[in-house]
Amino acid sequence: MSVRELVVLGTSSAVPTRRRNHNGYFLRWGGQGVLFDPGEGTQRQMRLAGLAASDITRICVTHFHGDHSLGLPGTIQRIARDQVPHPVRVAxxxxxxxxxxxxxxxxxxxxTGVIVPQPVGGSGGCPVGEDEPFTVTALPLRHSVPAYGYRLKEPDGWRMLPERLREFGxxxxxxxxxxxxxxxxxxDGRVVELAHCAVPRPGQVFAFVMDTGECEQAVELAQGADMLVIESTYLDSEEHLARGYGHLTARQAGRIAARAGVRLLVLTHLSERYEESEEPNFVSQAGAEFDGPVVLAADLDRISVPGRR
Structure with missing residues (x-):
């Protein structure tokens, strides 16, 4: 199977820290490369991660707060400077x-003429190119400004059963x-149907949920996802701040993952208020709601999307 992994470029929230850059997430999906929420410093982080502008085939922006979008000008200008030849769709x-x-x-x-704007509104999908092996769904989230989460899903397929193939010849x-x-x-004239020799295989799903309060759309985006990347700005002690600013605590992120039946939960977008010694609390508080694997993302991590079910 083609490589499917998340390359983490930045994991802080509004203010970068010495260890955490502003947001930035690159999803490698075979021959496709989806850049989510390029904040300040994205170009440099991509270079440190060994990524080139030509690796980007799509950009998805959740909302226009600076920590999620101020890296757009530099990223687009780098695409132009490097003369990237393929279309780059921007949702x-x-x-x-x-x-x-x-x-x-x-x-x-x-x-450059390769940038293809794709404004999203309401609830629905983004137009995809013939070369893109997934659908892209965008749903509104609950934040202080218009914000959308994204869901990438490949078509369902079939898993061949060798013993049945042999049985049917x-x-x-x-x-x-x-x-x-x-x-x-x-x-010999026999007609064999695919269902005789295979079982349905769900397509892989990747969900990306940034700045939001708890809402049903977040659960819908994450439903059955193999990997959910989600903000967890605060710990329980600052739940009142999460509620006031339209953000999630780690526990709330874990609750969304549990309701949606997620396979792998990736927490990110941490407030600068927390010291390194407090970071294990994000995993433990999310884990109190979600019994699957939880990863607290760090800059330049590479996290594999779990294999097909």
Missing amino acids: YPGAGEQYWRRLRHATSFRD VRGPDVSRLQREGSVELA
């Missing part, structure tokens, strides 16, 4: 069109034909 809240235009043309540079090129066409006629 962002349509209600923030004025901010998109300002960031898109923040300074003078030799522009399907071998060699007929196996790929069966996968491709759904049925195959053998030399």
